[in-house]
Amino acid sequence: MVDQTLLSQAKGLGVAERVELINELWASIDADVLPVSPAEAALIDQRLAEADAEPLAGRSWEEVEASLRARVR
Structure with missing residues (x-):
């Protein structure tokens, strides 16, 4: 409490x-x-594998930030 x-x-x-x-x-x-549950560990492993398979598929922080800032203007 x-x-x-x-x-x-x-x-x-x-x-x-x-x-x-x-x-x-x-x-x-x-x-x-704060242990990671088996489901969370599996999701992390899946996302790491996806990132390793296609390292250029994501966006840079700069792109994400610019997109978010454009939304609030």
């Missing part, structure tokens, strides 16, 4: 500070604590 005082303090932070707090908390979680 989350301490309500702590939660209230976190909610009182600005957006940038809350995002930073979230990132710090997420980074503090040991990866072994």
Whole structure:
């Protein structure tokens, strides 16, 4: 259970500070604590195989970012 005082303090932070707090908390979680399910592992393996089979099929981050930015204009 989350301490309500702590939660209230976190909610009182600005957006940038809350995002930073979230990132710090997420980074503090040991990866072994959140195991990957067999279904997730199979999906990861499938997507890696697809990427290896056709490395040029995807788009670069720059292309994705430009597409997303164009949508919000």
